[in-house]
Amino acid sequence: MARDTVIGLVGKPSSGKSTTLNSLTDANAKVGAFPFTTIDPNKATGYLEIDCACARHKVSDLCKPNYGYCRQGKRGVPIMLLDVAGLVPNAHLGRGLGNKFLGDLTEADCLIHIVDVSGTTDAEGKATRGYDPLQDIEWLQDEIFRWILGNLMERWPSVVRRHRATKSTTLETLRQQLGGYSANKQLIAKALDLLPGLQPLQDWDDATIQKVVRSFMDVKFPTVLALNKMDHPDADKNVSKIILKYPKSKVVLTSSITEVLLRKLANQKFIKYDSGTEFIDTIDDLGPESGLKPLDDKLRNRIENIRDLVLYRFGSTGVVDLLKAAASLLDLVPVYPVRNIHNFSGGSGNNVFRDCVLIKRGTPVINVARKIMGDVTIAAIEGVGGQRVGEEDTVDVGKNDILSFKIVPGGGN
Ligand SMILES: Nc1nc2c(ncn2[C@@H]2O[C@H](COP(=O)(O)OP(=O)(O)OP(=O)(O)O)[C@@H](O)[C@H]2O)c(=O)[nH]1
Numbered sequence: 001m002a003r004d005t006v007i008g009l010v011g012k013p014s015s016g017k018s019t020t021l022n023s024l025t026d027a028n029a030k031v032g033a034f035p036f037t038t039i040d041p042n043k044a045t046g047y048l049e050i051d052c053a054c055a056r057h058k059v060s061d062l063c064k065p066n067y068g069y070c071r072q073g074k075r076g077v078p079i080m081l082l083d084v085a086g087l088v089p090n091a092h093l094g095r096g097l098g099n100k101f102l103g104d105l106t107e108a109d110c111l112i113h114i115v116d117v118s119g120t121t122d123a124e125g126k127a128t129r130g131y132d133p134l135q136d137i138e139w140l141q142d143e144i145f146r147w148i149l150g151n152l153m154e155r156w157p158s159v160v161r162r163h164r165a166t167k168s169t170t171l172e173t174l175r176q177q178l179g180g181y182s183a184n185k186q187l188i189a190k191a192l193d194l195l196p197g198l199q200p201l202q203d204w205d206d207a208t209i210q211k212v213v214r215s216f217m218d219v220k221f222p223t224v225l226a227l228n229k230m231d232h233p234d235a236d237k238n239v240s241k242i243i244l245k246y247p248k249s250k251v252v253l254t255s256s257i258t259e260v261l262l263r264k265l266a267n268q269k270f271i272k273y274d275s276g277t278e279f280i281d282t283i284d285d286l287g288p289e290s291g292l293k294p295l296d297d298k299l300r301n302r303i304e305n306i307r308d309l310v311l312y313r314f315g316s317t318g319v320v321d322l323l324k325a326a327a328s329l330l331d332l333v334p335v336y337p338v339r340n341i342h343n344f345s346g347g348s349g350n351n352v353f354r355d356c357v358l359i360k361r362g363t364p365v366i367n368v369a370r371k372i373m374g375d376v377t378i379a380a381i382e383g384v385g386g387q388r389v390g391e392e393d394t395v396d397v398g399k400n401d402i403l404s405f406k407i408v409p410g411g412g413n
């Protein structure tokens with residue numbers, strides 16, 4: 001069965017990767033104001049917020065996901081997040097925790113580059129003031145590029161020899177060489193398609209190999225830029241510089257530390273807070289019947305500051321938008337497999353839309369079936385209203401996104 005989507009959090013030491021992971025999950029990854037706090041990767045489940053199909057079909061009262069949550073049609077679909085060790089310049093040569101970090105990244109389907117936009121940490125993650133974070137965006141991409149290129153170049157003469165001897169296609173040879181980055185044939189084909197007029201592999205010069213690696217990197221590691229620490233007074237000017245320089249990049253402003261704090265205060269019943277919104281309510285707003293705890297002056301001030309410096313200025317702490325941005329880069333569509341296509345339940349139960357999987361837009365429904373059910377023989381696929389859906393019909397938001405798979409009894413292996 002296909003693997004689940006993995007989002008990798010990358011960036012230099014102390015940019016806030018672990019804080020961001022903690023802000024998006026129930027993880028408790030170690031956070032510290034010193035480089036290389038994280039050594040072994042932390043993995044945790046985050047929740048991508050989507051509009052659930054239950055709202056469209058007016059059955060939100062009955063919606064009870066097996067995994068994640070659904071609140072009045074806003075559904076959190078689990079998605080795997082990976083927080084790795086910080087990357088420093090020349091990591092591809094093994095500096096810092098370089099090679100280890102890069103190896104940990106291979107299973108990521110897309111990256112969120114956590115940039116410390118406050119300029120209070122240098123390229124190595126050490127405390128400073130006035131550092132230009134624009135540099136980080138450039139060298140980080142370059143490190144990943146050099147890492148992949150280095151791995152390929154090391155073996156290039158023998159790759160070409162083998163390619164000739166086995167009369168392989170370019171795609172077959174590259175698949176063998178780049179498959180280790182959890183890249184399948186479609187992904188590598190896409191990278192090649194972006195380079196029309198490419199010569200046969202045995203004729204590639206260094207410049208062509210570099211072009212191919214760049215293209216591979218673009219499809220293997222599409223990247224969201226998280227401009228983190230936006231709560232810091234020095235952040236503003238750096239944010240505008242980055243947005244001007246990278247107008248086409250997906251950019252999200254975040255204050256992970258604020259999200260972590262708000263979640264903690266909500267758990268301790270000092271505030272009522274819905275992640276992804278600008279609203280926090282305290283006992284002063286809702287009264288004692290709210291069950292919220294009273295605030296002392298220090299906490300009251302702190303909450304006022306968060307409202308003024310983060311929530312009212314930016315609309316939210318930004319972290320919820322990070323996962324939405326990543327899902328949109330990956331072009332993921334929520335698809336709901338149901339047993340009973342007429343009432344959307346899992347069969348006998350009263351609850352609807354128990355399952356939801358994230359599938360790339362345009363995927364044929366038969367591939368969705370394989371991803372979910374493995375290698376069984378499918379007799380028929382039905383969509384809403386019990387209509388038959390052709391195996392090669394594709395999924396999109398609101399189209400072929402609620403499916404019932406009828407399997408041939410005993411037709412598996
Ligand atoms: N002001 C501010 N500080 C933050 C924010 N996010 C993280 N920090 C601080 O930045 C420091 C580093 O945070 P970590 O989450 O440990 O950073 P990391 O990227 O995981 O670092 P390594 O594991 O060393 O690579 C800590 O002191 C955090 O409190 C933020 O949004 N705003």
Ligand SMILES: [Mg+2]
Pocket residue numbers: 017018019030031037038083084
């Ligand atoms: Mg860390």
